[in-house]
Amino acid sequence: MTDPPRIAVIGARGQLGSDLITVLGEDAIPLGHADLELTDPASIDTALGVRRPTHVINCAAYNLVDKAEEEPEAAFRVNAFGTRYLAQWCARSNVVLLHVSTDYVFGLDPDRCIPWSESDATGPVSAYGASKLAGEHFVRSICPRHFVVRTCGLYGQHAPRGKGNFVETMVRLGRERTELKIVADQRCTPTSTADLANALTKLVRTDAFGLYHATNSGDCSWFEFASEIFRVANLPVKAIPVTAAEYGAKARRPDYSVLETSRLANVIGGRLPTWQDALARYLQS
Numbered sequence: 001m002t003d004p005p006r007i008a009v010i011g012a013r014g015q016l017g018s019d020l021i022t023v024l025g026e027d028a029i030p031l032g033h034a035d036l037e038l039t040d041p042a043s044i045d046t047a048l049g050v051r052r053p054t055h056v057i058n059c060a061a062y063n064l065v066d067k068a069e070e071e072p073e074a075a076f077r078v079n080a081f082g083t084r085y086l087a088q089w090c091a092r093s094n095v096v097l098l099h100v101s102t103d104y105v106f107g108l109d110p111d112r113c114i115p116w117s118e119s120d121a122t123g124p125v126s127a128y129g130a131s132k133l134a135g136e137h138f139v140r141s142i143c144p145r146h147f148v149v150r151t152c153g154l155y156g157q158h159a160p161r162g163k164g165n166f167v168e169t170m171v172r173l174g175r176e177r178t179e180l181k182i183v184a185d186q187r188c189t190p191t192s193t194a195d196l197a198n199a200l201t202k203l204v205r206t207d208a209f210g211l212y213h214a215t216n217s218g219d220c221s222w223f224e225f226a227s228e229i230f231r232v233a234n235l236p237v238k239a240i241p242v243t244a245a246e247y248g249a250k251a252r253r254p255d256y257s258v259l260e261t262s263r264l265a266n267v268i269g270g271r272l273p274t275w276q277d278a279l280a281r282y283l284q285s
């Protein structure tokens with residue numbers, strides 16, 4: 001009988017990390033920020049060296065998309081060079097690395113309107129997206145037994161305190177206001193971390209290494225997503241569609257970043273549920 005895998009989850013107190021710990025159960029080795037500092041190779045060495053995982057899933061990231069425009073070096077320190085240290089440790093130790101990335105590695109093609117596949121050329125339009133793409137390159141070039149999984153618009157029960165997530169923000173603002181302006185000219189697929197954690201747990205137990213896209217199914221604009229949140233949560237707030245330019249966020253986001261997910265579906269035996277189904281379950285819980 002083979003030993004069960006020992007799967008270290010870095011970023012274990014975040015949205016995705018927390019759900020992964022739940023789904024992985026006894027196989028999980030949770031590592032929060034206090035246990036492991038991604039920007040410090042000695043911290044990686046110590047934290048992973050004593051726990052001797054067979055697999056590492058990296059959910060830790062510098063995620064402040066707008067702030068990254070002011071301090072790109074901070075984003076690169078974590079998302080690019082921290083990831084590089086981790087990939088080096090995993091390669092040296094012959095450990096499988098599953099690294100989580102983002103749809104923000106796309107966006108440069110203004111005419112795009114069909115889902116991005118794993119073989120499409122990247123082109124980020126923000127410092128955050130560029131830092132995550134650099135992290136992908138390090139994993140793919142350093143660690144032979146890797147999965148790089150791009151996902152999109154995450155929301156989960158363990159949203160960071162103070163920062164929240166899009167769904168929590170819409171529910172809070174929907175209770176406080178009568179009208180809300182929401183961006184209507186960017187399309188993607190908001191994804192539940194509970195559903196993503198289920199998919200990653202299946203994928204990481206395979207040896208089908210490589211690059212994957214993993215989101216809930218279907219796609220919508222942020223305006224459509226917010227309207228569905230207000231409908232399901234029974235909030236009488238009026239959603240007003242605006243353009244991203246009118247909204248005026250500091251960082252540019254892709255106009256279209258719907259990801260094609262059939263490669264993952266072929267490996268784990270099906271696509272993730274639709275974004276409407278995932279949202280309804282999230283709001284019910």
Ligand SMILES: NC(=O)c1ccc[n+]([C@@H]2O[C@H](COP(=O)([O-])OP(=O)(O)OC[C@H]3O[C@@H](n4cnc5c(N)ncnc54)[C@H](OP(=O)(O)O)[C@@H]3O)[C@@H](O)[C@H]2O)c1
Binds near residue numbers: 036063151
């Ligand atoms: N959120 C989204 O909409 C979204 C969309 C696409 C892709 N992604 C990617 O999905 C992954 C998971 O995202 P998430 O939303 O679950 O993130 P999250 O909730 O913000 O959790 C990230 C965790 O990483 C930890 N962390 C940050 N910097 C670290 C460092 N230098 N060393 C060690 N730990 C560190 C954070 O701890 P502290 O809070 O203590 O700093 C936090 O617990 C990330 O790779 C992200 O880039 C996210």
